[in-house]
Amino acid sequence: MNEDKIKDNIPDDDKRITHDDMSDTSIRIVSGSMPVNRTPEEEATETPTWYAAPAEPPTPRRQEPPQRKRGMSCIFIIVIAVIALVILFIFFIGKAPVKNADFEHNAEPIEHAPIVVDDSSAMVVTAIDEAPGEKAIITINQDTIDHVILRIYTLHGGKAELHLGPMDPNDKDYLLAVNAADARADKNEPVGMFVLNGSIKAKGDNKNGFCAILDGQVSIGRQGETPLFERVINEGGSFFRQYSIVNRGETVAISPKGKSYRRALCVTEGVVQVIESQNPVSFETFSSALTDLGVKDALALVGGDVFVSCPSDTISRPAGTHFPGESFLIWRP
Numbered sequence: 001m002n003e004d005k006i007k008d009n010i011p012d013d014d015k016r017i018t019h020d021d022m023s024d025t026s027i028r029i030v031s032g033s034m035p036v037n038r039t040p041e042e043e044a045t046e047t048p049t050w051y052a053a054p055a056e057p058p059t060p061r062r063q064e065p066p067q068r069k070r071g072m073s074c075i076f077i078i079v080i081a082v083i084a085l086v087i088l089f090i091f092f093i094g095k096a097p098v099k100n101a102d103f104e105h106n107a108e109p110i111e112h113a114p115i116v117v118d119d120s121s122a123m124v125v126t127a128i129d130e131a132p133g134e135k136a137i138i139t140i141n142q143d144t145i146d147h148v149i150l151r152i153y154t155l156h157g158g159k160a161e162l163h164l165g166p167m168d169p170n171d172k173d174y175l176l177a178v179n180a181a182d183a184r185a186d187k188n189e190p191v192g193m194f195v196l197n198g199s200i201k202a203k204g205d206n207k208n209g210f211c212a213i214l215d216g217q218v219s220i221g222r223q224g225e226t227p228l229f230e231r232v233i234n235e236g237g238s239f240f241r242q243y244s245i246v247n248r249g250e251t252v253a254i255s256p257k258g259k260s261y262r263r264a265l266c267v268t269e270g271v272v273q274v275i276e277s278q279n280p281v282s283f284e285t286f287s288s289a290l291t292d293l294g295v296k297d298a299l300a301l302v303g304g305d306v307f308v309s310c311p312s313d314t315i316s317r318p319a320g321t322h323f324p325g326e327s328f329l330i331w332r333p
Contacts, residue, residue, distance in 0.1 A: 124212075124221035124228065125267040125297045136333045138175045140313055142278075148289040149278035153310060154271065158331040159216030162238035164196050166322035167309075167330075175331045177309045178263060178274055179302035180211070181240040183325035190327050192241035195232050208252075209244030209299045211265060211329070213237050220267055220299045222247045240327065243283075246298035251287040254300075262286040263301040263308070265329065268294060272331075274301070276308065301329070 136157030143150050158175050167177060181190035193210075194202040205224065212219045212228040214237040219228060222244035232239045243254045245264060259280040266273040275295070277286055283300070290298050 145289040145292045153274040160218045163328040177330045179306045180327040180329040187323035187325045189325045195239040198236035207241040212239050243300040245287045249296050260303045262303045264298040266295045266298040268296045
């Protein structure tokens with residue numbers, strides 16, 4: 001039986017298109033779907049369907065190990081904590097209170113470069129005996145300025161002298177005796193340059209003020225180098241260094257901070273005074289109170305709870321602890 005006869009015997013519904021019956025414009029679909037014959041006119045009007053290739057999955061980001069994240073966090077927290085501690089340490093050191101004693105008392109001397117003071121601000125003032133030949137006396141007054149209670153000892157005549165070491169407890173023949181220069185930590189000698197009766201007992205230039213005593217007269221000044229020092233050596237005088245806190249009626253800023261009982265040797269228009277605060281104050285407050293009182297020049301003396309003696313004073317003072325390096329400024333009739 002040939003192919004034409006076979007085809008004739010196949011029902012119309014079951015007929016299949018053979019390779020020979022397919023034209024160049026026919027599409028054959030495999031996989032069991034029904035064959036579709038498209039004419040050129042149908043293909044021209046058919047809208048093509050496009051299929052996009054599936055997108056590749058995104059590359060996952062690399063995740064930091066949990067242990068490393070925790071380690072970095074700990075380091076960051078530690079760095080912040082250290083910075084905070086440093087700031088707090090600096091803050092509290094700057095604000096730390098000072099005990100009720102002079103800052104420089106019993107301190108080790110600090111070696112500095114020679115003090116340079118401009119000539120326009122350097123000045124030496126000398127006490128003048130307002131009534132030579134008359135009996136020397138001391139007057140005591142009290143005043144309050146800006147809540148600072150001041151006790152004022154004014155010398156009228158008298159001869160000043162410098163003393164090194166403890167005073168004789170039986171010595172009562174003086175008008176006033178106060179501690180002069182600060183002492184080293186070992187308490188064996190004073191801080192800074194110290195000359196007693198022409199003999200150098202200690203050296204150092206760590207303070208900008210000085211007191212020179214020649215022929216019983218007191219001179220105070222604010223100079224790094226002063227010709228009075230050579231005179232003291234040559235003429236058997238005495239000399240010690242302290243902080244200048246008032247110069248020409250202006251306060252002088254100095255480094256010691258904190259509050260304590262303050263004392264100063266003052267010379268105003270030739271009159272010598274020793275002024276002390278009866279309540280603990282800073283040097284800044286004390287200096288301001290002195291200028292408000294009218295003081296022109298003042299040199300700090302040892303502050304805190306130290307020896308001050310005035311036989312005519314009604315204030316009872318403790319004897320204190322004495323040691324070889326302490327020094328006294330004494331006025332005798």
